[in-house]
Amino acid sequence: MAGKFNPDLHLDITGFGGKDIDMCMNCGTCTTICPMSEDSGGGFPRRVIRLIQTGQQSKLEETLDPWLCYYCGDCTTNCPRQANPAETMMASRRYLTARYDFTGLAKLFYKSAVAEILAIILVGLFVTGLFVAFHGPMVLNKVELNTFAPVHAVELGDWIMAAVLSFFLLAGAARMTWWTLGRKKMFRISPLIFIQQIPVFFVHLFTQKRWKKCGSHHSGIRWMKHLLLVSGYLSMLTLVLILLRWFQTDKIYPFYYPQRLWGYYATIALLYPTVDFMISRWRRKEPIHLFSEASDWIFLVMLFLTALTGIMVNIFRVGGLPMATYLIYVIHLSIAVPMLVVEVPFSKWSHIMYRPLSIYLYGVKQAATRANRAADEPASEKVAA
Amino acid sequence: MIATADNERHKDAVIIGGGIAGLQSALDLADQGYKVAVVERQASIGGRMISLSKVYPTLDCASCITTPKMSAAAHHENIELLTYTEVDSITPGPNGHTVVVTRKATHVNADKCIGCRLCEYACDTEYPDDFEQGLGSVRAISVAFTNAIPQKAVLDADYCLACGLCLRACPTDAIEFDQQPRQETIHADVVIVASGFQLNALTIKPQYSAAQNQNVISPLTLERLLAPHGPYGRVLRPSDGKIPESIAFVQCAGSRDQSIGVPYCSRVCCMYAIKQAMLLSGSLPTADITIYYMDIRAFGKGYEQFYQNAKAMGINFVRGKVSKIDSVDKDDLLVHVEYTEEPQDCVRKQRHDMVVLAQGMIPQWNPTSFSPVQIGSDGFVATPDSVSPCTTNVPGIFVAGAAAGPKDIVDSIAEAGAAAMEAGRYLSKRAHLDHTARTVALELIA
Numbered sequence: 001m002a003g004k005f006n007p008d009l010h011l012d013i014t015g016f017g018g019k020d021i022d023m024c025m026n027c028g029t030c031t032t033i034c035p036m037s038e039d040s041g042g043g044f045p046r047r048v049i050r051l052i053q054t055g056q057q058s059k060l061e062e063t064l065d066p067w068l069c070y071y072c073g074d075c076t077t078n079c080p081r082q083a084n085p086a087e088t089m090m091a092s093r094r095y096l097t098a099r100y101d102f103t104g105l106a107k108l109f110y111k112s113a114v115a116e117i118l119a120i121i122l123v124g125l126f127v128t129g130l131f132v133a134f135h136g137p138m139v140l141n142k143v144e145l146n147t148f149a150p151v152h153a154v155e156l157g158d159w160i161m162a163a164v165l166s167f168f169l170l171a172g173a174a175r176m177t178w179w180t181l182g183r184k185k186m187f188r189i190s191p192l193i194f195i196q197q198i199p200v201f202f203v204h205l206f207t208q209k210r211w212k213k214c215g216s217h218h219s220g221i222r223w224m225k226h227l228l229l230v231s232g233y234l235s236m237l238t239l240v241l242i243l244l245r246w247f248q249t250d251k252i253y254p255f256y257y258p259q260r261l262w263g264y265y266a267t268i269a270l271l272y273p274t275v276d277f278m279i280s281r282w283r284r285k286e287p288i289h290l291f292s293e294a295s296d297w298i299f300l301v302m303l304f305l306t307a308l309t310g311i312m313v314n315i316f317r318v319g320g321l322p323m324a325t326y327l328i329y330v331i332h333l334s335i336a337v338p339m340l341v342v343e344v345p346f347s348k349w350s351h352i353m354y355r356p357l358s359i360y361l362y363g364v365k366q367a368a369t370r371a372n373r374a375a376d377e378p379a380s381e382k383v384a385a
Numbered sequence: 386m387i388a389t390a391d392n393e394r395h396k397d398a399v400i401i402g403g404g405i406a407g408l409q410s411a412l413d414l415a416d417q418g419y420k421v422a423v424v425e426r427q428a429s430i431g432g433r434m435i436s437l438s439k440v441y442p443t444l445d446c447a448s449c450i451t452t453p454k455m456s457a458a459a460h461h462e463n464i465e466l467l468t469y470t471e472v473d474s475i476t477p478g479p480n481g482h483t484v485v486v487t488r489k490a491t492h493v494n495a496d497k498c499i500g501c502r503l504c505e506y507a508c509d510t511e512y513p514d515d516f517e518q519g520l521g522s523v524r525a526i527s528v529a530f531t532n533a534i535p536q537k538a539v540l541d542a543d544y545c546l547a548c549g550l551c552l553r554a555c556p557t558d559a560i561e562f563d564q565q566p567r568q569e570t571i572h573a574d575v576v577i578v579a580s581g582f583q584l585n586a587l588t589i590k591p592q593y594s595a596a597q598n599q600n601v602i603s604p605l606t607l608e609r610l611l612a613p614h615g616p617y618g619r620v621l622r623p624s625d626g627k628i629p630e631s632i633a634f635v636q637c638a639g640s641r642d643q644s645i646g647v648p649y650c651s652r653v654c655c656m657y658a659i660k661q662a663m664l665l666s667g668s669l670p671t672a673d674i675t676i677y678y679m680d681i682r683a684f685g686k687g688y689e690q691f692y693q694n695a696k697a698m699g700i701n702f703v704r705g706k707v708s709k710i711d712s713v714d715k716d717d718l719l720v721h722v723e724y725t726e727e728p729q730d731c732v733r734k735q736r737h738d739m740v741v742l743a744q745g746m747i748p749q750w751n752p753t754s755f756s757p758v759q760i761g762s763d764g765f766v767a768t769p770d771s772v773s774p775c776t777t778n779v780p781g782i783f784v785a786g787a788a789a790g791p792k793d794i795v796d797s798i799a800e801a802g803a804a805a806m807e808a809g810r811y812l813s814k815r816a817h818l819d820h821t822a823r824t825v826a827l828e829l830i831a
Contacts, residue, residue, distance in 0.1 A: 023643075025641065025679055025680075025706075026679075026725060027637070027679045027705065027706030027725075028705040028706055028708070028722065028723030028724075028725045028731075029706050029708040029723075031723040031725075031731065031732055032705075032708035032709065032721045032722060032723050032732050033708055033709075037732055038732065041729060041730075042727070042728060042729050042730060042731040042732070043723070043725070043731055046723065046725065078592060078644070078708065079644070080637070080641065080642035080643060080644055080645075080706065081641075081642070081643055082643040082644065
């Protein structure tokens, strides 16, 4: 029973959106219902709730189990105590995200919507300020976006931002790895295993294929919508981070040229799922959308606005409206940048790292266990002989 | 005060329910000299307890300890039994309560019937026996069960073909095909509600999809299977008569479950499951018996020891609530459960020949529509005064046993005694007031 004990852990998790955690009688109905449970080696999700109820904070931080859950809601539907295990798993993921983040900002943003909105506004104003101070000449007789906002300067900003965000996200990933693999045991795992398992990370980053195993409630459809969203997001990331010089041009290519087509695809892939998810959350159509925290809404709204303003830049540019293009471009970046800065390392978006990483770490753990067992067997035979 | 007609009478107390609690209250009041009427909707008094095989934790034979009480009540000069009778209304008034009851038609003249059962032997129409939980069959005219009290035949008009075989068999011409139900009024100073409980449906949880399977049985059915004079005289599973080799008890199958509207604990299931498991291991020594439970609530006197004995006997206790039950190969059952105390591979599917669902206890009777008695959020009669647990919201109406909430036999009997005590105190206070009023009036006249 080593590790940190926190008698108020269940209150902490309630602060992150947990519901009725105290109602749970640990009957195990959820475990039996949950199709992901066998991957946990036993007891998921009941044991996570047990850890919370008994205040075993260290053990909760050391477990990857909450990341198994894709929220089909079957456990909540079947729970005889209406203790809402699915929402407890969701809240645990928020809690863990906050714990992985060493700055404390994630905790602040999850617990206070005001703080999160304020941070977004501040970063947004900062970006607007940068444009007000340093924008290039505004050509008004035709659209010259690259004169107003030179692509190499924007690209530089992109890369600075990417570096900063990656730093925080990787720091969180490091803490997650450090805790879950065992703070000391980690070094006993062969580096080869870490390398061998790397493909697992990318397979799950790009496909989220484990989701398909999840329970009964339209999981397949939700997985496809999510996959569409991910493809849109990754497309946009590629276009604005790596291919910006090719994407942000003043020459207007015919619409079937790849930089335009890809952009349109990405826009639709962002807009359709975000609108769909917002409607579902509003109407509480699916179990996962029964309870919405402020962080869920902020994430969806910001993503939607980013895609919307992005496509408006395109419309005004193609439509030949110089002033409108410049204005909406500034607005677009004043939404996109704060969204990325706040959401990616410190809020909901961090799951782009933690979700595949958790599957990767599971893989590492299992491979290490197998390797240890293989190493132990000959030794025990020798003893027997 | 004075009965004016045949269908109107005065009693000191009316007890609603002739189960163990009602009988205890009736006996306690009658022994103090009060005139008591016991209203019972079934053809015999004895309630649930008379249908049980044995009682925990002493393993006394239930019939052997219930029958003397039934008999004592039946022979008590101060007790009148109104069996096969339903309560229509209870109306409180300044001079006590007016209880209107309907004596359902038994189609047998109770004064003439001598309980010889010749009608039952003559009858050739059979239907499933409620007393045996539908396992055995019973004739359309019959005495309710072997040790029923009163030993009077009852004709079930729903099944009777009016063939007249019984008419010819009856030596006392007791059978009256044209008997009609009749309403009677009882004026009583106090009423004790001892209307008991029923179990919620086996099929109440959609997750237990196999509950339709004949081999998923009610604990009351198992009581009959275990009773020496039960339907088969031995334990066989209902679907095919196989001697079950593996029996599962699924606890909390109808209680402690918000999703089916019974959030409370039924309090008796742990103990009767343990008792039944013990009895089963006596009658089926080679069978595997598993009890799936959330926690064992062995709170009464001698209960914990009883539980420990069961564990020592080799009954398999598994901590985990069964989440699903499926049928396999038509007759067998598969329970899905997490072995919550196992570190690895804890989710298992176990196959059993027979499954006993611990159904939840819910009230048998809801008096709110025809009486001022209020019920609590759980549906049981409300007892607003926490230091007087037998009193309802109406002065002079008391409650005893499982009518007030899930309760086992020992607690029901204790509470029935307490209710009788409260009722007796209320009655003597009224008598005293009456006396004082009369004295004052006499003085005024003088």
